[in-house]
Amino acid sequence: MSKIIRKAKGMPASDGAGVKLSRIIGQPGLKRLDPFLMLDEFGSEDAKDYIAGFPQHPHRGFQTVTYMLEGKMGHKDSVGNEGVIEDGGLQWMNAGKGIIHEEMPQQTQGRMRGFQLWVNLPASQKMSEPGYQDIPSGHIPEVIKQGALIRVLAGHFEGVEGPVKTQAIHPQFLDIHFQNDASISWPVDAKQNGFVYVYEGAVQVDGTTVEKGELGVLEFDGLMTITARSNAKAIVVSGTPINEPIVQYGPFVMNTEAEIQQALQDYQKGVLA
Template sequence: MKIIDVQNSRPTQDGAGVNIRRVADFQRLSLDPYLMIDELKSDNKADYMAGFPAHPHRGIETFTYIRKGGFEHRDQMGNKKVIGAGDVQWMSTGFGVVHSEMPVEGDEGLHGFQIWLNMPAKDKLRPPQYQDSTDSGLPVVSNHSGARLTALAGNWALDGQAVSSPLQGLAASGAIADVELRASGQAQLNLSAWEQALIYVHSGSLTEASTCQLLRIQGGAEVTLTASEQGAGALVLLGHRIGEKIAHMGPFVMNNEAELRQAVMDYQAGRMGSIS
């Protein structure tokens, strides 16, 4: 595995005061097509119960994955779903989405992610799209070396075993998986079809990185992930670089400042809709 760089996620707040850890790059676009990875992990309700009240997006795709606890999602398209442990949800916001994500009451705590992918300029104003896994579930494949891969989006191969998520069509051929490794376990992944490859360690540690660290590695090859003696859990995020300049302001990601101003005006005029 050729490591390009290692980044630490940093504590911050978003929504109505939710404590999260974040890795983001809206300047150099080193994570392209990914823009931001937010992790919410806490057993303290005060860290997350304020949630994410109604807010807009344009020009990005949001991907939510819950490992523990749950959120209720609502949007102006009429979708109302509880995204619980083991489920994912994807929105290709295009022209615009107004949505809310509010934590579900419970005592188990919350561990989940929201990931932003950029959209190419040609798709930024298309109608929004929505998918989730609440009805279909997500496929899981294991090996004899102590690895378990859950295909969250796209197509995967673990030690030659192919598996496909029901969520397909992410921007820039994005593919996301959760790989869990027992102590000293190994997983061989074929990344030859993708230019960009990111690994975010959410539990335990790999031999190359610890919890809350993001590895950016060279794509286009096979890689082997090896856990430390404490085991590991990591998100693997793949895709192709879009390679376009962006303009970013809050929940909007466009290609220039004029498009950002138009996004604000469209939202304020109600052209993105509202949650009933």
């Protein structure tokens, strides 16, 4: 039976041009969870907490995932991609050898809430061509199982395939909405690392309770069972660990210090992307 081996609670932080958020992975209590480098939750009804957005900034060597629960966020990048992520939509971007992009709110009032996840790439793919998937909510399949609605963003669930195409770490990304005290089970890959993050209510995994705003690091053992305590909502994310050295300098994530220096030089010369 899969279980939770540790828990972490988000820490208040800000990023971009001052967007207020909670940093869950990428903080002292949980620096990384291979292959995941960072997880942020952002959410506010006060426009001044998010309106400045994330102006142009570079990335190299990993992927960024933005999942919007509520609100509208626009995207533009240096290789010509442009789009708007709306309620329930997903953006999965491969920075690869280099990309410069911006993510800016497309609203001036109302609630904005969502997640950003940073996913590492193996050395063999760190200098891959940049790529981008803009997936509207209507293109994300949903499965009803044992009193829960499961949105399959990436990977497979009950024979349903999520729309995310990248296979760098064979990701599974589920957004689970529980009805009352529903309990669901499904097979999982014991070789993967993963986590459950609760954003409404509370859940239990093998007797361990995870409350709203907490992340539970999972140890997979063939079968995953989650039981809700009330109408909970949670994301469950997993991927194959890369097990390679990580050298990170801000938005550049490589394997060696020399590669970081090269990324900085390329950015300064304007040849990053």
